[in-house]
Amino acid sequence: MTEADLIAACQRGEPRAQRQLYERLAGLMLTVCRRYLKRREDAEEALLLGFAQMFRALPTYRGEGSFEGWVRRIMVNRALMELRRREPLTLSFDDFAQPENLASTPATADTQLQADDLLALLAELPAGYRTVFNLYALEGYGHQEIAALLGISEGTSKSQLSKARALLQRRVTHQLIINNEQ
Amino acid sequence: MLPEDIDNLFRDGLDGHVTPPDPALWARLADATNAAGAPPAADDARLDELFRAGLAAHATPPGRALWERLEDEHLRPPRPRRAAAWWPRALAAAVALLLVAGGAGLLWRHAAGLRPGTELAARTSARGTQGTAGPLRPSEISGTSKTNQQNAVAAATGAPADALDATAGAPKGTLATAATPATTAPQVARAATGQEGPRAARAMKSTSLAAAENNFSHQATRLAVPASSGSSATKRAAVSPSVAARPGPARSGAPDAPAPAVRGPKPLDAGALAVAPTPTAAPASAVIEVEVRRGSAAPAPVAAATAETFSDDDDRPVGRRVLGGLLRQARHVVRGERVSLAEATGLPENLTLQANLGGRTLSRTIRL
Secondary structure: OOHHHHHHHHHOOOHHHHHHHHHHHHHHHHHHHHHHOOOHHHHHHHHHHHHHHHHHHHHHOOOOOOHHHHHHHHHHHHHHHHHHHHOOHHHHHOOOOOHHHOOOOOOOOOOOOOHHHHHHHHHHOOHHHHHHHHHHHHOOOOHHHHHHHHOOOHHHHHHHHHHHHHHHHHHHHHHHHHHHHO | OOHHHHHHHHHHHHOOOOOOOOHHHHHHHHHHHHHHHOOHHHHHHHHHHHHHHHHOOOOOOOOOHHHHHHHHHHHOOOOOOOOOOOHHHHHHHHHHHHHHHHHHHHHHHHHHHOOOOOOOOOOOEOOOOOOOEOOOOHHHHHHHHHHOHHHHHHHHHHHHHHHHHHHOOOOOOOOOOEEOOOOOOOOOOEOOOOOOOHHHHHHHHHHHHHHHHOOOHHHHHHHHHHHHHOOOOOOEOOOOHHHHHOOOOOOOOOOOOOEEOOOOOOHHHOOOOOOOOOOOOOOHHHOOEEEEEEOOOOOOOOOOOOHHHHOOOOOOOHHHHHHHHHHHHHHHHHHOOOOOHHHHHOOOOEEEEEEEEOOEEEEEEEEO
């Protein structure tokens, strides 16, 4: 069954198609939610609510753009809502990384880190850093969009991104050292 | 040595001296220079690419229960997928209902147990020709029952024959009133023929005699009214088969005196008022009859009632029986089986209330 057929069947409310669509997208979308939320239970809750919202909104989907991208946006919004409930975002926007803590050795793209390692590194970030980094670096949002989405200024968004990167570089290096020792 | 000479010594010895550096020192310096001079955007891009590539296609398998939760809570919430959420409430409600019903049954039985004989045959009738006979008092019925049990047996054994004869059109005016012990509520069996004239008078006379003999005259004379004025050949009688089967001196041709008979306490239906169905052509305006009966079936014709229906072999105390019934129903609830209020309280499954008022028959069946 093609994606279009599957979407059409889901729009008709067929349970089997809904199950199939869920199985096709749930894993990817759970990773998206895990990038924003520390605890897997919270990520699964966001996934659950996101799918419920997606199935409700599916009749309004006009097939413009990537369907996976459409679902991903729903999941990101739902994860952010869940994040606000679980981890108050504003408390994490304080300066966390001092200049002396920043990495001196840059991480490279060929660094061999597993996805779970990367998710763990993201989970260790303060919520504000993690959110801005996710939205900017991985989702492709601009600072203006991020500022509107999170209710912060563009300058704060840039600052959070810079500090998040610096912290991640340091931790990636540290993680690589650990991996090499093992 | 003068101080000026020391200064000159070091100045002349070290001036122009060259110490060759370690070759690795330049490499380290070069690395440091490159790192410091590299644009920060390149590092950021590499870091972003690291996370983007590592996580873009990564899928985290969700828990198995997540889809079921999605279905139950959001996609198809009305579907009762799991009954565990409501069954404790249902169990509590069922237990409460059983307790209330059991208490009501105990009260009913207790109230019934205060009456002697616990069987009541009473009739509320209004008649024009014979006057009004009030409802029977339990004491009267009890006394009558005790003294006339033999007559009751005779009536019970003889009445069916008369009734059958009458149904077949035999010109014989008979009235048979029998309180059947098996029903626990006395049933008055009446056989009436549509006779007029002397037959009716004779019937009246015979029933009056029977009534006087049995100290139950008010019933006999009352029952004579429809016999004398009725024109229908329809005759119905309700006789307990247990009584009918009981050997006893049958008085053939006896006018079937009314004989309420009692066989042991029947507390359950002691308050029931049982009167045999009236002939359809009886002067309905003169008689008001009310019948409360187990079950929902129509009034049984001659010997139609089953003995086992009315048998009561359980000699346990009432309280223990009710308690046992309640415990059985609780077990049914736990097992998810059907709960019977009648079984829990010892009440009959169905009660039929039938009233004949002014030629109209009103019938109501109550299912417990």
